[in-house]
Amino acid sequence: MTNSAAPVLYSFRRCPYAMRARLALMVSETRCQLREVKLSEKPAALIAASAKATVPVLVLPDGTVIDESIDVMRWALARNDPENWLNRDDPALIAANDRSFKHALDRYKYPDRHRSKPLEHRESGLEFLRELDARLATASQLCGADRGLADMAVFPFVRQFAAVDREWFNTLPLPHLQRWLAGHLTSDLFAAIMMRPKPWAEGDAPIWFAD
Numbered sequence: 001m002t003n004s005a006a007p008v009l010y011s012f013r014r015c016p017y018a019m020r021a022r023l024a025l026m027v028s029e030t031r032c033q034l035r036e037v038k039l040s041e042k043p044a045a046l047i048a049a050s051a052k053a054t055v056p057v058l059v060l061p062d063g064t065v066i067d068e069s070i071d072v073m074r075w076a077l078a079r080n081d082p083e084n085w086l087n088r089d090d091p092a093l094i095a096a097n098d099r100s101f102k103h104a105l106d107r108y109k110y111p112d113r114h115r116s117k118p119l120e121h122r123e124s125g126l127e128f129l130r131e132l133d134a135r136l137a138t139a140s141q142l143c144g145a146d147r148g149l150a151d152m153a154v155f156p157f158v159r160q161f162a163a164v165d166r167e168w169f170n171t172l173p174l175p176h177l178q179r180w181l182a183g184h185l186t187s188d189l190f191a192a193i194m195m196r197p198k199p200w201a202e203g204d205a206p207i208w209f210a211d
């Protein structure tokens with residue numbers, strides 16, 4: 001891909017949706033221009049590309065806009081899937097993550113914002129984590145021995161849940177999930193997608209991702 005033909009990725013380093021997109025873009029070696037967004041000061045170019053202005057947004061050289069993280073993952077892996085992540089997909093699990101687990105996560109992590117009772121939501125989030133732990137008791141990753149799309153779509157959200165109260169999380173009787181999470185947190189792939197870009201402004205020199 002030449003520079004001018006590279007997609008543009010609007011991203012936010014700590015956003016779990018943007019993380020899952022970056023994981024797939026990185027593993028598929030999809031070279032992009034990375035535009036780090038401050039959610040409190042969204043660039044006009046992001047809003048022009050996608051009116052809902054969530055991250056991630058990927059703008060392809062032909063102007064196509066992909067503004068759902070799971071679609072960015074699937075697009076990147078359809079282009080190039082060196083680890084066969086698409087063979088280890090689980091749409092029902094990903095939907096449960098994105099709906100009920102994310103709902104519980106937000107209300108556990110941000111009780112003031114949601115006027116929620118955090119411990120009740122921590123308990124419902126835990127139900128999902130127990131399911132993951134049971135699966136991970138029989139295989140090292142969610143769909144078999146190797147990491148795949150299901151793992152990488154879910155892991156950034158489990159990371160966020162675990163980080164709300166790490167001491168409590170470490171005491172949970174979920175050894176398989178804890179092993180799985182630790183493996184992803186210490187992977188070279190995760191380190192590679194967690195670089196610290198400065199927020200993008202119109203006219204900045206490009207920051208290359210997956211280069």
Ligand SMILES: N[C@@H](CCC(=O)N[C@@H](CS)C(=O)NCC(=O)O)C(=O)O
Nearest residue numbers: 015016017039054055056067068069
């Ligand atoms: N369904 C979207 C959700 C993306 C999303 O909600 N991202 C959050 C950041 S983690 C966001 O951009 N929120 C907009 C805002 O805070 O204004 C996806 O999967 O890409």
